[in-house]
Amino acid sequence: MRALVLDHTLRLETNHPTPKVPPGEALIRVLKAGICGTDLQLIDGYMGFTGVLGHEFVGIIEQSRDRKNLVGQRVVGEINAACRTCPTCLADRLTHCPHRTTLGIDGRNGAFADYLCLPVENLHVLPDQITDDQAVFVEPLAAACHILQQVRVTTTDRVIVVGDGKLGLLCAQVLKSTGCHLSIVGHHPDGLAFLAQRGIRTVTHPDELFQAFDLVVEATGSAEGLRIAGRLVRPRGTLLVKSTYRGNISMDMTNFVINEVTLIGSRCGPFEPAIQMLQQGLVDVESLIHARYPLDRGLDAVECAGTKGSLKILLEMG
């Protein structure tokens, strides 16, 4: 099969072995996949991953020994494959299983290929109303939905998202669904205009809003974004950190202590709320599609995803 393989550099292989399906797993024919900021970080050496890249996808189940009724179903898949037997799993923190593998990120081949394998428990059959394009966004949208699992957001809360990239635009839409007073900091005119249409206040000079927010969501992945977020959060407010960072970050921790800020790290989220939000039309993900590439042009697609201001790039297996 074809696959975009990362092994220090990224290359397109045309005769990569089709995966053998382990017990408890399903073989999925990938229809479309999305390129994420994390993919670009992995190419830069983050996690030291080698293998097939990609973790946002929609596909059709081709083989499933244990659950044959699933064959032919269109699915999306949660990316962390947990052991389901260790104390962490039994405490219902599957995404933190110390024995986990993660699709296209850690110890498991990913979705930028014609086929992938995932445990059957990780798969979610999609309702017909959700298009393939929309379905590719379920994984990052789930990460955005996770915010609402971690923090209670009410209509009177003053909330701001820092960063108007792909992740920021999803987080803003999810937060908007709560009815809170929502702002976003960014500098991409298209992204900000998209959100302004949806009733979200857009901010380009954030330092004027010193300590004005109950909840700040940092979605830039940059040290500068984290610095801005730290200035925007009010004393005893919450700073939810939705991004990972390149290397260590120099932080004024004393400022967080004096202001008694709560910092919450946030990673993968639950798929069902994301699927429901798409089904109910609460989130517009299709406007975030920047370009489409066939898998054969995967290297060009990744290059395009790396250009400044680029939104979601889809790979189509065709």
Add this chain to the structure above:
Amino acid sequence: MRALVLDHTLRLETNHPTPKVPPGEALIRVLKAGICGTDLQLIDGYMGFTGVLGHEFVGIIEQSRDRKNLVGQRVVGEINAACRTCPTCLADRLTHCPHRTTLGIDGRNGAFADYLCLPVENLHVLPDQITDDQAVFVEPLAAACHILQQVRVTTTDRVIVVGDGKLGLLCAQVLKSTGCHLSIVGHHPDGLAFLAQRGIRTVTHPDELFQAFDLVVEATGSAEGLRIAGRLVRPRGTLLVKSTYRGNISMDMTNFVINEVTLIGSRCGPFEPAIQMLQQGLVDVESLIHARYPLDRGLDAVECAGTKGSLKILLEMG
């Protein structure tokens, strides 16, 4: 009056003007005061404070225009003087009032003197059973009690305090009152023996306990302590940061995000719980007294407080 005055360097003044009492405030004759790690940081230039140092004290009210019945009462005092009219105060976050002054720390002369002033609302009349020595610990003990206002701790929680200095020993005793499974990381044999007697597990090689704790309380004020704390907290656990730090700290923020750790900054706490804990004998503070100095030997006292392994130094106004 006599006063230990910080103005780039610390000096003892013997004819410092006795404070004039502003409306709404009381004049307090200081009986005893305690030297805190923050005092040492202030001497090193933290906050740029100039004025009379000191914020842990017990004293007698000598003047109180508005509440004359308080005159002669023995009191301790909350150190943040808030405006009580701004949005932050009206939201009941008095210790975060942007217009606040803080006793011996920011914009207000402190307790290493014969007299100090504080707003009447800040004062707590002490029950007779609490000795003067114990009373000096109400302020730092309140900071330790604040942990239980910020985090719910249950008997099944695995909790560890990092740091067996003055603050760590108070935090450990407060946490022990919850019945949780409590450990402490330290390297001072006396402090650890004191806690071991109280049924607290003492740890000298913390790296063996990787991600073993639901709640970690960082009480060292050092970058190394924060690094250790970050390794001890389990995925989705809580790291409560009780100390301030010298300058910026280089942090692996990505690790906190991947493990979805909650970091909570923690500062001053409520006096009533601290007074109650002392009254009920739940906390032994007198064992933490390292030495006593008369105010006239204040500079020696501060030097002693700065020596490694020193616990609480009391200044006695006599």
